[in-house]
Amino acid sequence: MEINFGDKEIDNLLNDILDIYGYDFTEYSKASLTRRLHRLYLMDKFKSFGDFSARIQTDPVYFKHAVQEISVNVTEMLRDPYFYKTVREKIIPVLATYPFIRIWHAGCATGEEVYSMAILLKEAGLLQKSLLYGTDINPVVLEKARKGIFPISQMQQYSTNYLTSGGTNDFSSYYTANYNLAKFDESLSRRMVFSTHNLVSDSSFNSFQLIFCRNVLIYFEKDLQAKVLRVFDNSLELFGFLALGSKESLRFSSIAGSYKQVDPKEKIWKKLK
Amino acid sequence: MNRDIQLIVIGGSAGSLQVIFKIFKYIPAEFPVPFLIVLHRNVNFESALDELLSVKSNLKVKEVEEKETIESGYIYLCPADYHVLIEKDKTFALDYSEKIHHSRPSIDVVFKSASATFHEHLVGILLSGANADGGDGLKIIKDNGGLTIVQDPDESEVSYMPHHALQKFKADFVLESGKIGRFIFDLNARA
Numbered sequence: 293m294e295i296n297f298g299d300k301e302i303d304n305l306l307n308d309i310l311d312i313y314g315y316d317f318t319e320y321s322k323a324s325l326t327r328r329l330h331r332l333y334l335m336d337k338f339k340s341f342g343d344f345s346a347r348i349q350t351d352p353v354y355f356k357h358a359v360q361e362i363s364v365n366v367t368e369m370l371r372d373p374y375f376y377k378t379v380r381e382k383i384i385p386v387l388a389t390y391p392f393i394r395i396w397h398a399g400c401a402t403g404e405e406v407y408s409m410a411i412l413l414k415e416a417g418l419l420q421k422s423l424l425y426g427t428d429i430n431p432v433v434l435e436k437a438r439k440g441i442f443p444i445s446q447m448q449q450y451s452t453n454y455l456t457s458g459g460t461n462d463f464s465s466y467y468t469a470n471y472n473l474a475k476f477d478e479s480l481s482r483r484m485v486f487s488t489h490n491l492v493s494d495s496s497f498n499s500f501q502l503i504f505c506r507n508v509l510i511y512f513e514k515d516l517q518a519k520v521l522r523v524f525d526n527s528l529e530l531f532g533f534l535a536l537g538s539k540e541s542l543r544f545s546s547i548a549g550s551y552k553q554v555d556p557k558e559k560i561w562k563k564l565k
Numbered sequence: 566m567n568r569d570i571q572l573i574v575i576g577g578s579a580g581s582l583q584v585i586f587k588i589f590k591y592i593p594a595e596f597p598v599p600f601l602i603v604l605h606r607n608v609n610f611e612s613a614l615d616e617l618l619s620v621k622s623n624l625k626v627k628e629v630e631e632k633e634t635i636e637s638g639y640i641y642l643c644p645a646d647y648h649v650l651i652e653k654d655k656t657f658a659l660d661y662s663e664k665i666h667h668s669r670p671s672i673d674v675v676f677k678s679a680s681a682t683f684h685e686h687l688v689g690i691l692l693s694g695a696n697a698d699g700g701d702g703l704k705i706i707k708d709n710g711g712l713t714i715v716q717d718p719d720e721s722e723v724s725y726m727p728h729h730a731l732q733k734f735k736a737d738f739v740l741e742s743g744k745i746g747r748f749i750f751d752l753n754a755r756a
Contacts, residue, residue: 299653323650323658323678364662507661510631510647539631539644539659 295330297341302326305345312349315359315429316492319516328362335361360432364511365401368446370408371506372538373456378558379409380458383533384416387501393422396500396527398491399508400426403437403484409504410480411466415459419483425498427489434486440476442467447474491520496527503528507537521545528563535560568712570598571686572635573749574679576672576702578605578694580722582614584742585692589622589640591746596624598688598753599635603643603675605668605696615642631659643670650678666698676702685710688752690745691736692716694726704734712752714738714745 299322306318317325338344347354370376387393393413397406406426413419428434451463467474489497491508503524509517524534525547534542534551536559542548551561577585581604592600604614618640619626626640635641635655643649648660648670665671676689676699689706691699693716707713715736718724730736740748 321650321652321658323652324660324662326681327650327660327674327678328662364660366661366663510659510661514632537661539647 295333297329297333297344299326301341301345302329305329305348308345308349309355313352313355314493315490317362319492319513321511321513324364324511325362328364332358332361356432360430363430364507365430365433367401367404368453369404369442369450370453370457371405372558373453375535375538375558375560376408376412376453376457378555378560379535380412380416382554383502383560384412384418386531386533387413387422388416388418390501391421393418393502394498394500395422395424395502396498396504397424397426398489398503398505398524400428400434400437400486400504401430402433402442403440403486404442405504405506406437406484406486407440407476407480410483411454411459412457413483414480415461419479422483424484425500426484426486428486429488429490429492431488434488437484437486438481440478440481441473442476444469444472444474491523492516494523496523498527499529500527501529501532502535503532504535505537506535507540509540510537518546521547525550525563530563530565532563533560534563569686570688570712570753572601572679572683573598573688573690574601574603574675574706575690575692576603576676576699577692578668578672578696578698578723578726580693580695581716583722584716584745585618586621587742588746588749589618589624591750592622592624593750594623594638596750596753597637599637600624600640601629601635601643601649601675601679602640603649603670603672605670605672605694605698606645618642629657629659631657633657643675645670648674650674651682653682655682666696668696668698672699673702677705680706680709680711683711687711688714688749690714690716691727691730692742693721693723695723696726697729699726700730700733703730703736707734707737712737714740714748716745717741 310316406424413422454463467476550565554560554562615626624640628644629641650658689703691703713736715727717739718728720741
C-alpha cells in the first residue's frame with residue numbers, strides 16, 4: 293500500500309484537530325509524528341488521505357483511537373536499572389526526610405514506572421507517607437495503569453531489572469500471577485492517583501519533591517520542550533528532583549541555571565533556586 | 566556519476582562490525598559527507614563501539630543526540646534502545662516506540678526516515694546480519710532515487726540480512742566487504 297500524504301497534509305490535519313478537539317499536536321516532533329500517522333493509516337487500511345482526515349475530524353470515537361495510536365505508550369518496569377539504583381541510593385534518602393512525599397510521573401502511559409517507584413518506596417518504608425500522581429494525555433492507558441495488571445511474559449525481564457537496580461526481595465512477591473497476567477499488589481496502587489493531563493496545554497496542578505518525565509520530551513519540538521520544562525519548574529519544590537530519560541537533558545534549557553545534575557551519568561537534576 | 570551526496574547510512578547486525586572497520590580505513594578526515602551507523606546491539610552490553618571506531622577511523626565519532634544538526638566530518642552512531650529519525654531540517658530525533666524486527670534501533674526506521682529527508686542525496690549500505698531488518702528501508706532509498714549498496718551475501722559472515730534484502734529488490738551495487746570503503750571514497754571523488 294502507498295502512503296500518499298506528506299508534511300503539508302499533516303500540518304493541515306493537526307490544525308483541524310486543534311480546532312475541533314482542542315488537542316495540540318502542532319509542536320510535536322514531525323519525524324516521529326509522521327511515522328505514527330503513516331502507521332495508523334496503514335494499520336486501519338485507509339485508501340486515501342481524504343478518507344483518513346475526514347474520519348479523524350468527524351468521528352470522535354475514532355479520534356480517541358487515533359490519539360492512542362499516535363502517542364507512544366511503550367514503557368517497562370525499572371527501565372534503565374542503574375537509573376533506579378541511583379534513585380535508591382541518592383534520592384530516596386533525601387525524600388525520607390520529608391513528612392509527606394509527593395511524586396509526579398508525567399506522561400506515565402500504562403504506569404509501569406509508577407509501580408516501579410512505589411516498590412522502591414515500599415522497600416524504604418516510605419510508601420505509607422507517599423502519594424504518586426500518574427498523568428497522561430491518553431485516558432485509555434491510564435485505565436490500564438489503575439488496574440496494575442501487566443503481561444506475565446514481561447516479568448522475567450522486570451525481575452532482572454529489579455535485581456540490577458539493587459532489589460533484594462523476590463520480585464514475584466509484588467504480584468499475583470493469573471494465567472498470562474500479573475496483577476500488582478494493591479498496597480502499591482492504593483498510594484497512586486491517575487488522571488489525564490496534557491503537558492502541551494495544562495499547567496502545574498500541585499507541588500512535588502520529585503518529577504519523572506522520561507522519554508516524553510524527545511517527541512516535542514524545542515519550544516514545547518522549553519514550555520514543559522517551565523511547567524515542571526513551577527511544580528517542583530525547592531531542592532526537589534527532576535528525572536528525565538537517558539537521552540534527554542536540561543542542558544541548553546532556560547531553567548538549567550537553577551538546577552544541578554546529582555549524578556554524572558544518570559539524568560536526575562536537583563532544583564537549587 | 567554526478568550526484569550531490571549529503572548522508573551515507575550504514576546498517577548492520579551480526580558480523581558487520583569488522584566490515585565497518587574495513588570501510589573506514591579508506592575514509593579520510595576531510596571526507597565531506599557525514600555517516601550514520603545503525604547497528605543492532607545488546608542493550609545490556611555497555612558497548613565501547615564509539616571508542617573502537619574512533620581508534621580505527623579518521624573521522625570524529627559521536628552518539629546521536631536528539632535535535633542535533635547533522636554535520637560533515639562525523640560518524641554518528643545510533644544509541645542503544647532508541648529509534649533514530651531525521652527531521653526535514655536535518656536534525657536528529659529519537660523515538661522509543663515499539664521494536665521493529667525485534668530491534669530498536671531498527672535499520673528500516675533509520676533508512677526510511679533518512680530517505681524522506683535526503684531523497685537522491687542519500688547512500689544506503691546494508692551489511693551482514695541474521696535479521697530481516699533493513700531490506701524494506703533500503704528499497705525505499707532506491708525508490709526515492711538514492712544509491713543502494715548491499716554487502717555480497719556470499720562473503721558476509723551472516724548472509725541472511727543482505728540476502729533477504731536482495732530478494733526484495735535489485736540493489737545498485739553488491740560489493741565484497743573489502744571493496745565498500747574504496748567505492749565510497751571513489752564515489753565522492755567522482756561527484
